[in-house]
Amino acid sequence: xxxxxxxxxxxxxxxxxxxxxxxxxxxxxxxxxxxxxxxxxxxxxxxxxxxxxxxxxxxxxxxxxxxxxxxxxxxxxxxxxxxxxxxxxxxxxxxxxxxxxxxxxxxxxxxxxxxxxxxxxxxxxxxxxxxxxxxxxxxxxxxxxxxxxxxxxxxxxxxxxxxxxxxxxxxxxxxxxxxxxxxxxxxxxxxxxxxxxxxxxxxxxxxxxxxxxxxxxxxxxxxxxxxxxxxxxxxxxxxxxx
Amino acid sequence: xxxxxxxxxxxxxxxxxxxxxxxxxxxxxxxxxxxxxxxxxxxxxxxxxxxxxxxxxxxxxxxxxxxxxxxxxxxxxxxxxxxxxxxxxxxxxxxxxxxxxxxxxxxxxxxxxxxxxxxxxxxxxxxxxxxxxxxxxxxxxxxxxxxxxxxxxxxxxxxxxxxxxxxxxxxxxxxxxxxxxxxxxxxxxxxxxxxxxxxxxxxxxxxxxxxxxxxxxxxxxxxxxxxxxxxxxxxxxxxxxx
DNA sequence: TAGTGGTCTAGACCACTCG
DNA sequence: GAGTGGTCTAGACCACTAA
Numbered sequence: 180x181x182x183x184x185x186x187x188x189x190x191x192x193x194x195x196x197x198x199x200x201x202x203x204x205x206x207x208x209x210x211x212x213x214x215x216x217x218x219x220x221x222x223x224x225x226x227x228x229x230x231x232x233x234x235x236x237x238x239x240x241x242x243x244x245x246x247x248x249x250x251x252x253x254x255x256x257x258x259x260x261x262x263x264x265x266x267x268x269x270x271x272x273x274x275x276x277x278x279x280x281x282x283x284x285x286x287x288x289x290x291x292x293x294x295x296x297x298x299x300x301x302x303x304x305x306x307x308x309x310x311x312x313x314x315x316x317x318x319x320x321x322x323x324x325x326x327x328x329x330x331x332x333x334x335x336x337x338x339x340x341x342x343x344x345x346x347x348x349x350x351x352x353x354x355x356x357x358x359x360x361x362x363x364x365x366x367x368x369x370x371x372x373x374x375x376x377x378x379x380x381x382x383x384x385x386x387x388x389x390x391x392x393x394x395x396x397x398x399x400x401x402x403x404x405x406x407x408x409x410x411x412x413x414x415x416x417x418x419x420x421x
Numbered sequence: 422x423x424x425x426x427x428x429x430x431x432x433x434x435x436x437x438x439x440x441x442x443x444x445x446x447x448x449x450x451x452x453x454x455x456x457x458x459x460x461x462x463x464x465x466x467x468x469x470x471x472x473x474x475x476x477x478x479x480x481x482x483x484x485x486x487x488x489x490x491x492x493x494x495x496x497x498x499x500x501x502x503x504x505x506x507x508x509x510x511x512x513x514x515x516x517x518x519x520x521x522x523x524x525x526x527x528x529x530x531x532x533x534x535x536x537x538x539x540x541x542x543x544x545x546x547x548x549x550x551x552x553x554x555x556x557x558x559x560x561x562x563x564x565x566x567x568x569x570x571x572x573x574x575x576x577x578x579x580x581x582x583x584x585x586x587x588x589x590x591x592x593x594x595x596x597x598x599x600x601x602x603x604x605x606x607x608x609x610x611x612x613x614x615x616x617x618x619x620x621x622x623x624x625x626x627x628x629x630x631x632x633x634x635x636x637x638x639x640x641x642x643x644x645x646x647x648x649x650x651x652x653x654x655x656x657x658x659x660x661x662x663x
Numbered sequence: 664t665a666g667t668g669g670t671c672t673a674g675a676c677c678a679c680t681c682g
Numbered sequence: 683g684a685g686t687g688g689t690c691t692a693g694a695c696c697a698c699t700a701a
Contacts, residue, residue, distance in 0.1 A: 247698035380622030
């Protein structure tokens, strides 16, 4: 029966109880939690309801369930960090963009293939500058397959993030986004755009977007000013639902 | 009834069917999928079983369910990228470590506080070099609260990753790991250790580990050779379960 | 063989949304 | 008020694990 005072589902309470026991150290890494039947008796609820609570804990990565054996406490997966590109770097409100260049590079198979677009000849190239106030923060270069009948809208170029631009302009549905984070020294041209010195370190973020058959849909590269952009990642989101 | 030929649960098949419809573009961003009752009739299964399938899709981020309205298709969350520290940078087998320094810095409150350890005076500092073959890849510096009765074992220092070292040495259970990725120029000392030139760009990865009350448990900094270390992140893991 | 988790049913009542 | 998803029940049979 649902707890009428709080309107919090029973299975949720059960999950929180066990979560607390793990965080307090009462239940340690590798420990077995009570069986589903035992928990059902403890809380006077049916087994399906117990399973809902256990599913929450498993989803959060706090336990691992093995058929025929039981549910074991696991150390929270602190090795899996999440980067949320929507809330990264600089607060959204202070950022604006300056479009530097938009090009349709037609019938240049070499160029397309070099980017990874196999069997394509025409590529859209977009270059823009990201600014915070008047300070240049990053140079962004994006490349997309050219897709007939799917025009790129200016508003999208200005405000949408890269996966969204790709989704809007491609027939294929984007299903994977890989990111490579590396470091490089600024070229003279880059240094000028970023209002920094040539040869200074810069953060380089490369995004590659694929459809379900691993067909490349888009490539984006960000070259970031070393003092004005910082990537953050956290393990928290996985546990946050509980 | 379970499909006896394949042993694949019905709810899983249902989820895969809808996933395919999303990936093929048959169901688009914002579309409503059939109601739970309708799906139950289509597949001749009970509503609870339908809900299991829908839960899978929601977990994968393919749909979003709103009480009283229905389940809507959402674009896969390509903006949330996962870094798996276990499989990052360089293949595990080729890596080994050289311990440079282990120090117990006693009764130095200033030092501890500067790192963020409030109300503590003693800190353990570990410095080691990560190598791939004979090539130095990164300089790692780690700082932990000193915890009585929880000795640091040499094997842990050599082989365990940072969250694990913290978990083993602290009373408090680590529950969050934040990471900051930035860029810096190598100092003369760093350049010498990494066998690189002074002033060259380097990737700087800072990890901060907290317990559930946001108490700081550990800080780690990695300074990486620009050509020998690269961070990878991907959106895939979130969808991988389906 | 006994105990565990995994799947599934056929109901029930509830809270929420919308016309 | 009709339709939706959210919670929950009291069973059932299955596959897997371990003694």
